[in-house]
Amino acid sequence: MFLELIIFLTTTIVSYYLFIYKRNHYIFDKNELKYVPGMPVFGNTFKSMCQKVHMVEDFDEVYKRFPDERYVGYCDGTTPAILVRDPEIIKDITIKDFDFFLNHKDLFPENENSVVGANLFNMKDDRWRDMRTTLSPAFTGSKMRLMMPLMVDISKNALEYLKEHQSEDILVDDLIRRYTIDVIASAAFGLQVNSFVDQENEFYKSGQSLFGFTWIQQLTMLFFFQFPNFSRKIGLKLFTDKITRFFQDIVAATMDYRLKNNVERPDMIQLLIEATKGTLHNGNESKEKDIGFATAEETLKPKGVTRNWTKDELASQVFIFFAAGFETSASAITLTVHELALNPDVQEKLYEEVKAFNDTKGKLLYENVGELKYLDCILNETSRRWAAALFLDRICTKPYELPPPREGAKPVKVKPGTLVYMAVNSIHMDPKYYPEPQKYCPDRFSDEKKKLIQPCTFMPFGSGPRICIGSRFAMLELKVLIYYLVLNFKILKCEKTMNPIKLQTKDFNIRVAGGSWARFEARS
Template structure:
C-alpha cells in the first residue's frame, strides 16, 4: 500500500513538472519568443544546478543561441523569465521606464531572512525609495573620503604580512577575503580587526560562514526558489541563525554605546545613525571627486524621510553592506591580481604608473587616487571581464509591453509579478561590443578609447535607480590595495596559477578553478 502511494505521489509530481514545462513552452511559442527547450524541472539551468558549470555559462548559452533577438525566453528551474539582450531595451527597463520595474525579484522574504530580506536590496516600492533616500548621503565622496584612511591602513597590514611569505605560493582568495573582512569591519562596524595576524578571529569566521554553503543550505536555497510561499510558512532560514545574531548584536550594541557615551566615528554605523536622525548632510554643493569610470552617480534628494526605521531594518542595511563588500570585492580583487600575474606586460605598465605617482604625489588620498588613469583602466577591464553582477533582475510592477523581439515579430506583454533578467556578463563578453572579449585589455578604457564603449554595455554596478549604492566605496577598496601590492611586489605565476582563467562551478560567486595562486617578489 505504501509503495503504491509513493508511486502515485511521484507520478503526480513528475506530471505536474512536465505540465509546467509544456505550459512555459506554449507561452513562449504563442508570443513568438525564441528559447532553448531545456529540461523538465531544471529548465535551462541543469548544469549550474548540479555545479557542472557556473550559472554564467547557462545564461551565456541562451544568450548566444539567438544573436539577432532583442530578448529571449529563459527558464530557471520551473520559472519562466525574459532574458533582455539589447542594450537599448535595458536602458528602457532600468532607467526610462523604471516605474514599471521598481523591484528586485524576491529571493528570500523578510519572514524567512529578516536581515537580508529587510535590506535595501530586497525592499520594494515606497519603502525602498525611502531607504535609498535615507542612505544616499552616506555614500557621497565626502563620506568616502573619511573611510579611505581605514583602507590605506589595512592595505599596509597586508603588505607588511606578505614580507614573511615571499618564498611561498600565496592563496590570493584567502588573502583578499582577509583584506575585505578588515575593511568592512572597520568602515562599517567600527571594529579594529587584523585578519592576517589573527587568522581565526570571529568576524572573519562569521563572514566565511555566510558564503560557504553546505548541501543543506543549497537544498534550502532551491526549495525557496521553487516554493517561496511554502518556505515562508516553514520559516526556513538560509543563513545560520548564530551568524545573523552575531552581526545584529554588534550593530545594536555599538549603536547603544555610541548613543550613551556620545562616541562619534566616521564609519557606516555612524552615518546610518545620523541618516535616521535626519542630521546627515549630503554636502550637495561640493563637487564630487571622480574616483573611477565605473562609479555610479548617486542622486541625492534633500527632502528628509519621515519614516521611522526599526532596529532590524537598520541592522539589515549594515548586514547587506557586509555581504556586498566581503564577497564581491574580494572576488574582483582576486581575479584582478590573477590577471596581472598572467599578463606581466600589463602589470609592468601599471607598476610604472604607480611608481611615478608615488614619487611625485607621495601619500595616496581620496583627492589624488583618480589621477592614476591606467589603474582605473585595469580595474574597469576586470569589472568588464569578471562582473560580479551577472544579471540585473527586475520584477514587473505595472503592465508593460516590450517591443517585438525581432523584425516582424509581435510585442510581448508583461504583467505584474513577471521577471526580466537584464544580462550583464554576456554583454560584457559580446564581441560586437568588445572585440576579443576573452583578452584582458585595459586599453579598452583608456582616454582615447572609452568613448567607443556603447552606452549600457558596461554595467558592473548595475544601471538606473536600482544600481549599487556602494560603487564608489568598492572602487576605492579595490584601488587602494592594488596600489599597495603592485608598488611593493611583483606578482608572478607559480605552478598552481591557472592560465587562462576558467571559473569554478559555483552558484553566483566568481572564483578561478582551483583558486588563484601566485608568488610574490619584492620590488627593488
C-alpha cells in the same frame, strides 16, 4: 498500497509536465519568443544547479543561442522569465521606464531573520525608495574621503604579511578576503581587526560562514527559488540564527555605546546613528572628483517624507554592506591580481604609473586617486571580464509593452510579476561590443576609447536607480590595495596559477577553480 503510490507519482509527474514545464513553453510560444526548453524542475539552470558549470554559463548558453534576438524566453527553474539581450531595451527597463521594473526578485525569504531579509537589495516599492534616499548620503564622496585612510592602514597590514611570506605560493583568495573583511570591520562596524595576525577572528569566520555555502544551504536556496510561497510558510532560513544574531548584536551594542558616550567615528555605524536622528545629509558634493569610470552618481530624489527606521532595519543595511563589501570586492581584487600575474606587460605599465605617482604625489588620497588612469582601466577591464554583478534582475510591477523581439514579430505585453533578466557577463563578453572579448586589454577603457562604449554594455555595478549604492566605496577599496601591492611587489605566476582562468562551479560568486595562486616578490 503500492499501486496507489505508483498512480500518485505518475499523476504528479504528468501534472507537473503538463501544467508547469510545458506551461512555460506555451507562454513563450504564445508571445513568439525563442527559447531553450531546458530540463523539468531546473529549466535552463540545470547545469549550474548540478555544479557542472558556473551559473553565468547557463545564462550565456541561452544568450548565444539566439544572436539576432532582442530578447528571448528563459526558464528560471519552474518560472518563465525574459532574458533581454538588447542594450537599448536594457536602458529602457533599468532607467527610462524604471517605475515599471522597480523591484528585484526575492534574494532571501521575506521571513528570513530580519537582519538578512530587510536589507536594501530585498526591499520593494516605496519602502526601498525611502531606504535608498535615507542611505545615499552615506556613500557620497565626502563620506568616502573619511573612510579612505582606514583602507590605507589595512592595506599596510597586507603588505607586512606578504613581506613575511615572500617566495611562497600565496592563495590570493585568502589574502584578499582578509583585507576586505578588515576593511568592512573598520569602515562599517568601527572595529580594529587584523585578520592577517588573528587568523581565526570572529569577523573572518562569520564572513566565511556566509559565503562558504554547504550543500544543505545550496539545496535550501534552490528550494526557495523554486517554491517561494511554500518556503515562506514553513519559515525556511538560509543562514543560521547564530550568524544573524552576531550582526544584530554588534550593531545594536555599538550604536548604544556611541549614543551613551557621544563617541563619533567615520564609519557606517556613525552614519546610521545620524540616519536615526534625521541628521544624515549630503555634504557639498559640487567640487567632488569622480574616482572611476564604473562608479555612478545617485539619481533618486527623496519624496519629502522621512521614515523612522528601527535598529533592526538599519542593522540589516550593515549586513548587506558587509556581504557586498566582503565577497564581491574580494572577487574583483582577486581576479585583478590573477590577471596581473598572467599579464606582466600590463602589470609593468601599471607599476610605471604608480611609481611615478608615488614619486610626485607622495601620498595616495581621495583627492588624487582619480589621477591613476591606467589603474582605473585595469579595474574596469577586470569588471568587464569577470563582472561580480553576474546578471541584473527586475520584476515587472505594472503592465508594460516590449518592442518586438525581432523584425516582423509582434510586441510582447509583459504582465505584473514577470521576471526579467539581463545577462551582464554575456553582454560584457559579446564581440559585438568588445572585440576579442577573451583578451585582457585595459586599454579598452582609455579616455579616448571609453567614450565609444555603448550605454548599458558595461554594467559592473548594475544600471539605473537600483545600481549598487556602494560603487564608490568598492572602487576605493580595490584601488587602494592594488596600488600598494603593485608599488611594493612584483606579482608572479607560480605552478598553481591557473591559465586560462576557469571559474569554480559550486559558488554563486566569481571564484577561480582551485583558487587564485601567485607569488609576491618585493621590489627593490
